[in-house]
Amino acid sequence: MPTPRDLDLVLVGATGFTGGLTADYLARHAPSGLRWALAGRNAEKLAAVRDRLAGIDAGLAKLELIEADAGDRSALDALAARTRVVATTVGPYLEHGAELVAACAAAGTDYVDLTGESEFVDRMYVEHHETARRSGARLVHSCGFDSIPYDLGVYYTVTQLPDDQPISVRGVVRAGGRPSGGTFQSALTQLGRARQMRAASTARRQAEERTGSRSSRAVRGRPGRDSLLGYWLLPLPTIDPLVVARSGRALPAYGPRFRYSHFAGTKTLRHAAAGAAVATGIGVMAQLPPLRKRAARLIPAGEGPDDAVREKSWFTVDIVAECGERVLHTRVSGGDPGYTETATMLAESALCLALDDNPDTSGQVTPAVAMGDRLLARLQEAGIRFDNVE
Numbered sequence: 001m002p003t004p005r006d007l008d009l010v011l012v013g014a015t016g017f018t019g020g021l022t023a024d025y026l027a028r029h030a031p032s033g034l035r036w037a038l039a040g041r042n043a044e045k046l047a048a049v050r051d052r053l054a055g056i057d058a059g060l061a062k063l064e065l066i067e068a069d070a071g072d073r074s075a076l077d078a079l080a081a082r083t084r085v086v087a088t089t090v091g092p093y094l095e096h097g098a099e100l101v102a103a104c105a106a107a108g109t110d111y112v113d114l115t116g117e118s119e120f121v122d123r124m125y126v127e128h129h130e131t132a133r134r135s136g137a138r139l140v141h142s143c144g145f146d147s148i149p150y151d152l153g154v155y156y157t158v159t160q161l162p163d164d165q166p167i168s169v170r171g172v173v174r175a176g177g178r179p180s181g182g183t184f185q186s187a188l189t190q191l192g193r194a195r196q197m198r199a200a201s202t203a204r205r206q207a208e209e210r211t212g213s214r215s216s217r218a219v220r221g222r223p224g225r226d227s228l229l230g231y232w233l234l235p236l237p238t239i240d241p242l243v244v245a246r247s248g249r250a251l252p253a254y255g256p257r258f259r260y261s262h263f264a265g266t267k268t269l270r271h272a273a274a275g276a277a278v279a280t281g282i283g284v285m286a287q288l289p290p291l292r293k294r295a296a297r298l299i300p301a302g303e304g305p306d307d308a309v310r311e312k313s314w315f316t317v318d319i320v321a322e323c324g325e326r327v328l329h330t331r332v333s334g335g336d337p338g339y340t341e342t343a344t345m346l347a348e349s350a351l352c353l354a355l356d357d358n359p360d361t362s363g364q365v366t367p368a369v370a371m372g373d374r375l376l377a378r379l380q381e382a383g384i385r386f387d388n389v390e
Contacts (some may be wrong), residue, residue, distance in 0.1 A: 006083075007035045008085065009036040009350050009354050011023055011039065011350075012068070013090040014039075015040050020052075023049055026345055027056040032352065034351075039065075039066040041069040070202050073102070076099050080103040080107040081107045086100065087112045087143075089113070091113075091115060091117075094120045094193075095189075101127075104139065107131075107135065107205075108135035111137065112140045112349045112353065113142070114142070114143060114146070116146035117189065118239045119196055122204040125364045126204055130363070132362055138361060139364040140239075140349065140366070143349040145341065147240040148345040149175075150171050150319075151247055151368045152376055153317050154368075155247060155368040155372065161323045164255065166257035166259075167258050168322045169322075170221060171263065171266055172264070172265040172319075172320075173315065175313075176314050177313025177315070183225070195277070200210065212297040214251040214254075216246075216257075217260075218245040218260050219241075223235060226320075228329065238264060244365050290344070310335070310336040315335075315341070316332070316333045317332040328388070329389040331389050332384065334383065338377075348379055349367060352375045
């Protein structure tokens, strides 16, 4: 018999910057009657967050607080057993995330996070996918700016196309705003662990089931100018194309042969060259521990810009799909990507899993596979735009 759950949602990491924004979003937008709680290792800081939330909604003055350290498996097991969904903003996930994933997989508890760390995602697949399949848990990584706009944007696009023809898609992201400190720290960690990333990827490929004749792949694109969009393109070696390709592998709507390439877009060649130079410099620094520590101080995790800066920030993701003779251009757009919209995406993903009638699936799955149309509708209602471009 399933264990009764007295909570719908637990947010882990609300004392951090992005976690605090996620808590604020839930305080303003969660439906009346949602049974939720805050969790973390510092009771005093959690109480301060609760006091702030009570200023948004007086009814949250008695919001439950749960003390649980990221490395305390017994406390995490108890937490996971009580709730239907766990959402966590505590990264880097390679350092702080594994025990919580394990607890959720074992308890049959749905899990969402913000990770862009492909090594972490691959390791969690190998270690916990089968356990989660058996328990019924849905382990859904990358539910922030990594990788919701691309995963749901491509889903929105391909569901308008025939599913019996090959589909080739490119996604082009542009943004104005400060990158998330947590994302930057995770990127530095990943760049300094190339050997471990390759090993984790190989282990995952060996563990994954290969069935059917359909194929779906992330393809590294070439730099150059996009004649349709008018942007100079720089390939992005992030987790996002891997997430999109996994959705393509799981969902028949992506056609018998699906390919996805992922880029940053700039208006001028000069900006593209500057972006490539910065990326190369950060990559070099990440290989040397002293330089990596110095780079980490540039954008500290747990901190972020004020409201005025975030209100001026923005992002667009242009998605161009080619299917036979048809070319379909769509766009995902919104506000501050690194913080405000990331908090929105995570909160809506958690609410979607807790409250909505989603596809019947379990194990480690992508946002599009786990939630599909339901999450798309929630994001649109929250103000993130998904448009066809004429």
